[in-house]
Amino acid sequence: MTRAKLRGDELIAERHLSAEPERVWAAFIQPASIAAFWGGSHATVPAESVTVDLRPGGEFALDTRAPDGATRRLRFVYVSIAAPHELVFDEPVTGLRTTVTISPADDGTNLTVHQRRLPRELRTDQAADGLTSILDALDAHLRHQATPEQGAP
């Protein structure tokens, strides 16, 4: 990954796939394919529940069905679409922004998923830096605590 990481963004996943970029791209924008993989191994996505309005500001949405039958509707809004190499979408409910990057590689495709790891309230650089320093301080604090004080789990 040669592109500089944006501050406040987190590399969530990287994968080499033995399929050409166009097919990987298609998998992300075709309802039947989205239904096939979006739920992972934990949920199923009924094919008829997937709607795709492929344009900036357009929505894609789907139902995930958990093994116990509980169904949740997930909604995402496309931010930018650069076929076949970059797809950016937001989840309005959480304020999460996901960037999927698809690039040609030896005998296939490299795929990366970045997420803006901070919800809306922490979107400014200042807020992101503030949280980072808190988490750094927390790390230091935990390292100095040889034994947890009373009440700590």
Next chain:
Amino acid sequence: MPSSLVAPGPDLDSMFAALGDPVRRALVARLTRSDATVGELAQPFGLTPQAISHHVGVLRRCGLIEQRREGTRRPCRLRVDQLSLLGTWIDDQRRAWDDRLDALEQHLTEDGAAR
């Protein structure tokens, strides 16, 4: 992994909202060093105890800090376990996408074989 593939959940929502305020982030950062009373927090921040109390209330309601009684003192203590949830949440995201990409890989393989 929780079934919420992408949702942080209500606890985290209120925590993120609370941390959206710079004064509250600074209070949390200060409390990572040691416990402190409202009075002790007010001084270096140049805020009134009333203002600090308000922020402490928000942080208490979202579970990030707790206050205990020590005689007449009521020190605030950071709930490290709650703050750690922020890190856990990021890990959950990663697991969800790993799982999803496993399924994508399988889908592409089957799809390719069917051509």
